Amino acid sequence: MDILLRKVRIQDDAPLQDVALQDGKIAAVAPELQVAAARVIDAGGRVLIPGIIESHLHLDKALIADRKLNRSGTLQEAIAVTAELKPTFTKEDVLERAEKTLRIAIQNGVTHMRTHSEFDPAGGFTGYEVILGLKEKYKDVIDLQVVAFPQEGIMKAPGTEEMMHEAVRMGADVVGGIPYNDFSANEHINLVFDIAKKYQKPLDFHQDFNDDIAGTSIEYLCRKTIAEGYQGRVCVGHLTSLGAFEPDKLKPILELMAEARISVMCLPATDLHLGGRKDTYNVRRTLTPVRALKSAGVNVCLGSNNIRNAFTPYGNGDLFQIAMLAVPTAHLGGADDLPGVLPMITTNTAKALELSNYGLDSGCSADMVLLDTYKVRDAIIDLPDKLFVIKKGKVVAETTRVVKTNF
Helix, strand or coil, X not given: CCEEEEEEECCCCCCCEEEEEECCEEEEEECCCCCCCCEEEECCCCEEEXXXXXXXECHHHCCCCCCCCCCCCCHHHHHHHHHHHHHHCCHHHHXXXXXXXXXXXXXXXXXXXXXXXECECXXXXXXXXXXXXXXXXXXXXXXXXXXXXXXXXXXXXXXXXHHHHHHHHHCCCXXXXXXXXXXXXXXXXXXXXXXXXXXXXXXXXXXXXCCCCCCCCHXXXXXXXXXXXXXXXXXXEECHHHHHCCHHHHHHHHHHHHHHCCEEEECHHHHHHHCCCCCCCCCCCCCCCHHHHHHCCCCEEEXXXXXXCCCCXXXXXXXXXXXXXXXXXXXXXXXXXHHHCHHHXXXXXXXXXXXXXXCCCCCCECCEEEECCCCHHHCCCCCXXXXXXXXXXXXXXXXXXXXXXXX
């Protein structure tokens, strides 16, 4: 075998396992495997999880928070600040920032990522071409899904529709949309569906990103998804408006989302920061209603969205911190809720991104992370070091920490 991990904890209520890796796959999982390996890692009962998945990140806009400050912390100023900065982006600039962010994420255990990369007639494909290049450069250490993302709208920015087609032909894995930032949300949805169907690509929308329910189009998106036979192939990020619906009006929407099998990416670092800015008391959390979505059978994931820019002026590429942020703010700390948080950055996200051969079973791709903790249940709340990050059966990152006490 190439690598043998001894005595790992995969389930809290099951014996420790040995995991053997060969030729980029999991060759065997069983207690006390009697095999030889080029490298043996003694886990000593530590937790092994499948590779962490970043479901929603803008690599091309990362690490620009100090260039022009968003002093109000509002979405409106974030959009204005970023619009002012975008014309200054060069390929070299995007490459330096995006690559640094990508490497940090990999070190933090991310083995798969979906990144939204934008373009428009004014800026062309400057950043988009860079992201496609990084996808190829880092293909052996991370699987990168690139979303063709029309940040400035499509009908609002003439020429973008043609660029969407070109972006897919250039190598986009997913067709993106942003209905609330166009003249007509429904027409925007129709248009991106036409593009996705033409090239047989999945869809990922920035959806209903607002504190209130005015202008929401999630119901239309659900019905369109069902009508087009796209169940299970549509994701939405943010969806913060959903939290403003009264229970009797929310219930039928949740049922429709479950029927359409739409996956939701909750983005707490951004949405908590930008939302509720006009509330003068009893300030809302402005998150999509995670527990209600889960109870209705909707697949929910967690993502970073942005790292250190006008939309999210912090972050370090560690999805465990994003998950820990969601625990109290989305009321996921209850005894029955906490075990469901880790899947929101692993198995739930694999389902949303339509990943195959993902997991810790024999035959799966050898993408995994060994954590410095001993209970799967405590994996998120311990915020453990990622001791070994393994991608395609090779160790791509290792963390060693030495703690010295003087008491």
